[in-house]
Amino acid sequence: MPYLVLAIVIIVECRETKSKNHIVIGEIEMKKLSTLKDLVVTKVNPNVIRIAIAVVSLVLFALAAGAPDAMGGVGMK
Amino acid sequence: MIFAIAANFGLVAGIIRAKKRSTAYTPSVLKHLWIVFLGFLPQFFVFFLPVTREQIPNQWVPVILIGSQLLLLLFVWLNRKQAGIWLMGFGLILNLIVICLNNGWMPISPETLDQLQVSSNSWQLWQRHGFSKDMVIPVSDTRAWILSDVFKINLFNFYKVAFSLGDVLVAGGIFTFLWSAGAPKSLHKEYAK
Numbered sequence: 603m604p605y606l607v608l609a610i611v612i613i614v615e616c617r618e619t620k621s622k623n624h625i626v627i628g629e630i631e632m633k634k635l636s637t638l639k640d641l642v643v644t645k646v647n648p649n650v651i652r653i654a655i656a657v658v659s660l661v662l663f664a665l666a667a668g669a670p671d672a673m674g675g676v677g678m679k
Numbered sequence: 680m681i682f683a684i685a686a687n688f689g690l691v692a693g694i695i696r697a698k699k700r701s702t703a704y705t706p707s708v709l710k711h712l713w714i715v716f717l718g719f720l721p722q723f724f725v726f727f728l729p730v731t732r733e734q735i736p737n738q739w740v741p742v743i744l745i746g747s748q749l750l751l752l753l754f755v756w757l758n759r760k761q762a763g764i765w766l767m768g769f770g771l772i773l774n775l776i777v778i779c780l781n782n783g784w785m786p787i788s789p790e791t792l793d794q795l796q797v798s799s800n801s802w803q804l805w806q807r808h809g810f811s812k813d814m815v816i817p818v819s820d821t822r823a824w825i826l827s828d829v830f831k832i833n834l835f836n837f838y839k840v841a842f843s844l845g846d847v848l849v850a851g852g853i854f855t856f857l858w859s860a861g862a863p864k865s866l867h868k869e870y871a872k
Contacts, residue, residue, distance in 0.1 A: 649705060656706040656860075657686060660853045662719040664682035667751050667771040668849045669778070669785040670842035671813040671828050 680832070681842055685850035689857030696861030706860035707761045711754060718750035732810045741783020744812060748775050763855030770848030777826035777843065784814035786827040787841055795831055795839045813841075 697704040721743045724731040735743075748771060755768030778785055784807070792802055792815065802808050802815050818824055828841035 649703060652708070653690075653704065653706055653860075655712070656709065657690065657857070659709060659712050659715050660856065661682060661686060663715050663751060663754070663767065664685075664849050664853060666715070666719040666722050666747055667767065667774060668682060668842070668846040669774055669812040669828065670681060670840050670846050671785070671787055671808060671811045 680838060680840055681846060681850045682853060685853040686857065689854035692854075693858045693861035696858065698861075700861075700863055702861070702863055704861050706857065709758050709761065709764075711757050714750055714754040714757070718747045718754065721747050726810055726812065737807055740807070740812075741778075744778060745775070745783055748778070761856065762859035763852040763857075765852070766855055767849050767852030770845040770850075770852060772845075773826050773848065774843060774845035777823045777845070778812075780822035781814065781816065781827070784816075785812045785843065786816040786821040786824070787813040788818045788821065788824075788827070788829075789815060790818065791828060791831060791841050795833055795841060796836060797839065 693706075694704050725735050725740055725743050726732060751771055752768065752775070755764055755771060758764045759768065774785070787808060789802075789804065792808075793799075804815055804817065806815055807813070808815055813828060821827055826844055828843050830842050830844070830847065831840070832842075833839045
């Protein structure tokens with residue numbers, strides 16, 4: 603479930619950066635070698651990575667700090 | 680599951696908040712994240728990975744659990760100015776207190792297990808409950824009982840979980856952190872103060 607929400611966030615954020623990507627793709631048509639690097643960099647929005655890292659870290663923190671006993675899950679023999 | 684709910688609600692509420700104000704959803708940068716991974720790693724081997732958790736003796740569990748939670752406490756201290764982190768830290772301290780007072784285990788009472796309709800064949804008094812952090816201890820012998828796994832969720836016998844007040848605060852901290860990421864930038868500075 604958290605991964606589903608994360609996927610939605612990534613899709614929303616990628617849509618927002620679509621216009622940036624178009625500029626870069628346009629530059630590729632102009633055969634500028636440097637734009638290849640730009641394309642790789644702009645394809646993944648740094649903010650998405652930041653959100654993903656924050657969520658993963660918080661979940662790991664919660665798993666280690668919290669102590670819920672899930673019956674029938676990991677807690678059972 | 681309560682952590683997953685808190686993370687999902689926090690994320691969704693924060694994004695809606697950001698969209699309403701036409702600002703970017705930007706979570707604060709957490710410092711020294713490696714401490715979280717370092718703190719989680721021993722617990723991964725002790726509680727989650729089937730191959731290793733069967734090999735590790737129960738006597739080691741309290742030491743590993745408390746050591747790993749102390750590392751998390753250090754992480755909380757280093758990031759104490761971030762929104763929600765202090766709440767997560769408070770929850771962690773409450774869990775740490777009850778675990779330390781009960782010889783390194785989170786107590787769970789037979790009554791709680793009964794109320795969750797857990798088969799009595801699967802647990803014994805004064806024994807670890809499965810591969811969890813919990814030890815089955817009678818209420819009368821539990822120190823700081825109110826901080827132990829006293830809250831229960833039983834979703835149609837499909838998902839059963841017992842959790843503590845500390846867990847609730849940790850979940851609240853996660854929600855607050857993710858929700859505050861949708862605040863205007865001026866408020867980000869306020870949160871960081």
